[in-house]
Structure formats: C-alpha cells, structure tokens
Amino acid sequence: xxxxxKKQSLRKExxxxxxxxxxxxxxxxxxxxxxxxxxLLVERQGCLGGVGTTCYVAQYIGFFNGELQAVWGTPNEFxxxxxxxGGSDGFTYYTMAEASASxxxxxxxxxxxEVVKYVADxxxxxxxxxxxxxxxxxxxxxxxxxxxxxxxxCVGGRIEVAAKAIVDATGDATVAHSAxxxxxxxxxxxxxxxxxxxxxxxxxxxxxxxxxxPRERKRELxxxxxxxxxxxxxxxxxxxxxxxxxxxxxMSRIRGLDMLDxxxxxxxxxxxxxxVQSIVKFLQxxxxxxxxxxxxxxxxxxxxxxTRRIHGRHVLTLEDILEDRxxxxxxxxxxxxxxxxxxxxxxxxxxxxxxxxxxxxxxxxPDGIEGLIVTGRAISATxxxxxxxxxxxxxxxxxxxxxxxxxxxxxxxxxxAGLDPKVVRGRLRAQSAATSVEDCxxxxx
Numbered sequence: 245x246x247x248x249x250k251k252q253s254l255r256k257e258x259x260x261x262x263x264x265x266x267x268x269x270x271x272x273x274x275x276x277x278x279x280x281x282x283x284l285l286v287e288r289q290g291c292l293g294g295v296g297t298t299c300y301v302a303q304y305i306g307f308f309n310g311e312l313q314a315v316w317g318t319p320n321e322f323x324x325x326x327x328x329x330g331g332s333d334g335f336t337y338y339t340m341a342e343a344s345a346s347x348x349x350x351x352x353x354x355x356x357x358e359v360v361k362y363v364a365d366x367x368x369x370x371x372x373x374x375x376x377x378x379x380x381x382x383x384x385x386x387x388x389x390x391x392x393x394x395x396x397x398c399v400g401g402r403i404e405v406a407a408k409a410i411v412d413a414t415g416d417a418t419v420a421h422s423a424x425x426x427x428x429x430x431x432x433x434x435x436x437x438x439x440x441x442x443x444x445x446x447x448x449x450x451x452x453x454x455x456x457x458p459r460e461r462k463r464e465l466x467x468x469x470x471x472x473x474x475x476x477x478x479x480x481x482x483x484x485x486x487x488x489x490x491x492x493x494x495m496s497r498i499r500g501l502d503m504l505d506x507x508x509x510x511x512x513x514x515x516x517x518x519x520v521q522s523i524v525k526f527l528q529x530x531x532x533x534x535x536x537x538x539x540x541x542x543x544x545x546x547x548x549x550x551t552r553r554i555h556g557r558h559v560l561t562l563e564d565i566l567e568d569r570x571x572x573x574x575x576x577x578x579x580x581x582x583x584x585x586x587x588x589x590x591x592x593x594x595x596x597x598x599x600x601x602x603x604x605x606x607x608x609x610p611d612g613i614e615g616l617i618v619t620g621r622a623i624s625a626t627x628x629x630x631x632x633x634x635x636x637x638x639x640x641x642x643x644x645x646x647x648x649x650x651x652x653x654x655x656x657x658x659x660x661a662g663l664d665p666k667v668v669r670g671r672l673r674a675q676s677a678a679t680s681v682e683d684c685x686x687x688x689x
Contacts, residue, residue, distance in 0.1 A: 254374065257406040258284045259654035260647070261394055262413055263381045266294020267304075267636040268620035268643035269413030270364055271318050275647030276411070277372035278318075279671065281654050283647075284405060285373060286396060288380040289544070292364035294415070296636060297357045299547035300443040302483045302492040306635030307335070308351040309579035314600035314684050317677030319640035323353060325367055331359030333486050340581065341592050342459055343466035344478040348581055348594045353637075356485040357492075381414065384423035384616075390659075391423050391615040409650035409660065410616050413643060416504065417552040417622035425610040426555040428626070436627060438549035438585045440498040442516025445541040446524065446534065449491040451484050454533030465530060470590050474526040476519055477590040490540065494547075495523050499587055503548045512546050549585065549621070549634060556624025557606035557661075565601045565632055573665035574602035574679045575645035575672060582632035600681055603633065605665055608646055614659045619646035644677050 260276040262269050265287030273285040285292075295301045304323070307315045326332045332355040341347050368375060382402060383395040393406035412419035417427070462480050469475035475495060482491035496519040501508040520542055527534040563569070565578065577600040584593045607624040608617050618624075619642045621634035632638075648671050653660050669679050678684050 254376065254403070255282070255284070258282050259407065260284070260409050260411060260650040261286065261405060261407040262411040262647065263394065263419050264294070264413035264415060264620070265292040265375070266413060266415060266620065266639070267296060268639035268646070269294070269411070270368065271322065271640045271643035272411045272413055272619055272647035272650070273373055274318055274368060274370070275644045275675070276651045277370040278675070279648055279651030279655070281372060281651035283373045284407070285368065285375045286379050286381065287375065287377050290377050291361040292368065292375070293357070293360050295547045296355070297361050297364070298544050300357050300445065300492055300541065300543040301494065301547050301636070302355055302357050302485070304353040304355070304636045305350065306579045306637030307353060309597065309600040312600065312684055314577040314579050314678055314681070315637045315641045316684070317672070317675045318644050319637060320676070322367055322640070326355055326360055326363050329359050329363050330486060331356045331363060339459070341479060341481060341594060343462040343480045344592050344594070346594050347459070348596055350581060350596070354483040354485070381418050381422060384419050386423050386613070389613055391613060394419060408615070408654035408657070411646045411650050412616060412618045412622065413620050413646070415548065415551070415620050415622060417554055417618060420554050420610055420616060420618055420622070421552060423613055423616060425613055425616070428553045428555050428559065428624070436587055437551070438631070439587055440501065440503060440512050440546045440548050441494050442496045442498065442513070442520060442546045443492060443494050443543040444520045444524070444539065446491045446493065446527070446537040447489065447540040449489060449537050450533040451488045451491065454531065457532055469526050469530065474522050476523070477585070478592060480531065491537070493523070496520060497585070497590070498546065503551050516546050517542060550627070550630060552622055553630060554610045554618050554622055554624050556618070557609050557611060558604050558624060560603060560607045560623065560625035560629040560633065562626060562628035565597050565629060568599050568601060571602045571604035573605040575605045575608070575649070575668060576603045576638065576641035577601065577678050577681070577684070578603055578633045578638045579635070580632050582628065584628070584631045597632070600684070602680065603642065605645065605649065605663065605668060608642065608649070609660055614661060617646045617649050617660055619643050641677065644675065645672060648672055648675070
C-alpha cells in the first residue's frame with residue numbers, strides 16, 4: 245500500500261477493522277488479511293508498533309519460557325524481518341530487573357525502535373490491508389447487541405466504517421468501552437494498577453563498563469538513589485540498539501494516576517519528564533559507564549501497563565497459569581514472566597511459570613456483544629494473570645489468534661460466539677502458530 249505511492253481509497257465497509265496498530269494489532273491485521281479478509285488497521289499515532297516504537301520499550305519479552313520458544317507463526321516472521329533490516333541482533337540472554345531483590349534470567353529480543361517503524365510498514369504490505377494513521381475510535385456502532393462498525397475521529401472530521409468483525413487492539417479496550425462491554429471489577433482500582441513508565445534513550449554510554457559492575461553493587465546504587473529520591477524504583481536496567489553504545493532506559497515509575505483520566509494522563513507525562521531529568525543526573529554522577537552520557541530521546545508518550553480488562557467468557561487467572569490448565573479452545577501460549585510492579589512502592593515481583601500456559605479463545609470474547617474480539621493487555625484476565633499475559637510477544641500471539649478469528653467470522657457470516665475452536669486452532673496451526681506446548685517443537689527451533 246505505502247510502496248505503490250498511490251493514494252488509498254478508504255472503503256465504507258471492510259470485512260475486519262483492527263483498532264490499534266501496536267504489537268497485537270499489527271499481527272492481527274496481517275493474520276486477518278492472510279485469511280482473505282479486507283482489513284482496515286486504525287492507529288492513533290503516525291507509526292505502527294505501539295509501545296515498542298512510540299513508547300520506546302525496545303525489547304520483546306515473552307517469546308520464550310525458559311529454553312522453550314512458545315510464540316511462533318507470524319510474530320516470529322516479523323522478528324526475522326527486523327533482524328534482516330539490521331534492527332536487532334536477535335535473541336539475547338538477559339537479566340531482568342538486575343538491581344531488584346528478585347532478578348530473573350530470560351531471553352529477550354532487543355531492537356532499534358526507529359528501524360522497527362519502517363519494518364512494520366513493509367510487513368503490513370498486503371492488497372487486503374488499508375492503514376489509517378492519526379485516527380482513533382470515537383464510538384462503536386452497535387445495534388441489537390451486535391457491533392457493526394466504528395466511528396473514527398480523523399484529522400478531517402468524523403467518519404463511519406462498517407465491518408463484519410472488529411478487533412479491539414487498543415490496549416485500553418476503547419472499542420469495548422464504547423460498545424458498553426462489562427469490565428472486571430478489579431480493573432477500576434487505581435491504587436492496585438501497575439504503575440506507568442516513561443522511557444528515555446542515552447547516547448555515548450560505555451555499555452561494557454556498566455555491564456562489568458557486579459549485581460550487588462548495582463543494587464546498592466539503586467537503593468541509595470531511591471533513598472535520596474533521585475531514582476524511582478529498583479532498576480538500573482537498559483537495552484542497547486545494535487552497536488551497543490546507547491542505553492534505552494525503563495527506569496521511571498509514575499504511580500497513583502488514572503491512565504483513563506485525561507488530566508491524570510497529562511500529569512503522568514509531566515511527572516515522567518521530571519523523573520527522567522533526575523535519573524539522568526543520577527546516572528551521570530554515580531554509575532560507571534554513564535559519565536559522558538547524553539540524553540538523546542524521551543519517548544513520545546508514557547508506556548501504560550494496565551487499564552481496562554474485559555469480562556469475557558473465561559477469566560484467565562493466575563491459577564490457570566501456575567497449574568498449567570488445558571483448554572480445548574486454546575488459541576495462544578503465554579510464556580512469562582509474571583511481573584508485578586509495586587503500585588505503591590519501588591519494588592517488583594518476578595516469577596517464571598514452569599511451562600508456557602494456554603490462553604483460551606473465550607478470554608478474547610467479551611460477554612454480551614457479538615462481532616467484537618479483544619486482544620492484547622485488555623483480554624479477560626485477573627490483575628495477576630495480566631501481569632504475565634501483557635508482554636508484547638504474548639500480545640502478538642493473541643493478535644494472530646484475534647485476526648484469524650475475525651477473518652473466519654467474516655468469511656462465514658458467523659457470530660463470534662459461534663466460532664468453532666477446532667476450526668480456529670486448525671487455521672492457526674496451519675500458520676505455524678502454537679496453541680499448545682506440543683506445537684512448540686520446531687525442527688528449526
């Protein structure tokens with residue numbers, strides 16, 4: 245679409261509309277189009293990739309559980325394109341929250357967010373996909389309990405688009421909220437929600453020198469900085485882009501604000517930038533390797549871990565995860581870790597489940613409405629389960645499921661509630677996606 249240089253014509257009706265072009269929405273749109281659906285992807289920013297690009301959270305977590313890769317299919321193809329473009333050196337072994345009381349070792353996929361922006365553009369090239377930037381859902385068009393389209397607020401005004409199926413990949417469940425969907429009660433408790441962060445990038449960092457600091461010393465530095473009020477949680481961790489001379493830092497922590505309230509969200513941006521100033525000064529004055537560091541970028545917006553979570557036909561729980569519960573309608577696997585950032589303090593709790601866990605199709609289907617599928621961090625999950633299922637790799641796996649489900653519903657004129665799990669799972673497996681641990685044993689893995 246972009247490569248042709250031709251102006252796209254927006255249709256009045258699509259088979260599938262995907263709201264939100266982050267990690268989950270990007271893959272959902274690709275999956276829907278590959279399954280034959282004429283697809284519209286709507287994104288409020290000027291690029292795809294969501295928190296990975298706009299918010300500069302420059303690593304994909306959740307592809308691996310221990311040594312086992314459990315997210316495959318279209319998400320895995322996307323990673324290969326990023327590597328091919330020079331945007332990443334591939335998976336690395338990484339100590340998460342190294343300066344905290346309970347760090348864990350995981351495989352992550354660090355990347356250059358700027359490269360991922362144009363890789364995402366190229367990846368979404370499909371005759372069946374239209375992409376609309378700088379647009380967001382203003383309202384859901386609902387009649388007799390069925391969502392039939394969305395009203396979009398664009399720079400030129402408001403437009404209405406009809407669709408046979410809608411995928412809500414907004415993260416905040418914006419479409420679901422407009423449609424009157426019921427949400428889990430604990431998703432309204434602000435003091436229990438995971439805090440927000442504003443990411444920043446430093447250039448001219450001696451990464452090798454920093455990495456040589458013993459973990460115990462890093463923790464001492466972090467605790468001293470917290471005590472003085474100069475840093476805000478137990479983290480000195482960062483990612484580097486290929487070349488290894490910069491530090492993309494997720495070190496701020498913004499607490500006690502409602503990310504669904506316009507005034508609080510505005511305040512979070514202000515607080516985040518004040519925190520970045522303090523953190524950069526602390527690093528330059530106290531931490532080896534940062535003496536000559538220069539502030540190069542602050543993310544365009546704060547990264548939000550948790551807002552609304554729908555009440556779906558199954559509520560995923562921590563017990564489901566830890567007890568490895570098997571679901572006949574499993575459509576994606578979560579890997580972990582389960583990480584809970586203390587909403588009222590400076591700590592973090594980390595735990596890696598023993599095995600990848602199944603996420604049922606019912607957790608993507610909200611109660612009481614037809615034609616709507618929810619993906620990403622807003623799926624039907626408890627606060628604790630959300631802490632494990634919100635990672636971007638899991639969001640991609642959920643996106644592949646959601647886009648495939650939407651395309652199947654659109655092609656057959658079936659209700660989303662009437663989707664056959666066997667058909668959905670069969671289609672996903674044909675796309676090399678994993679719906680069970682048995683699907684993970686790849687010859688190339």
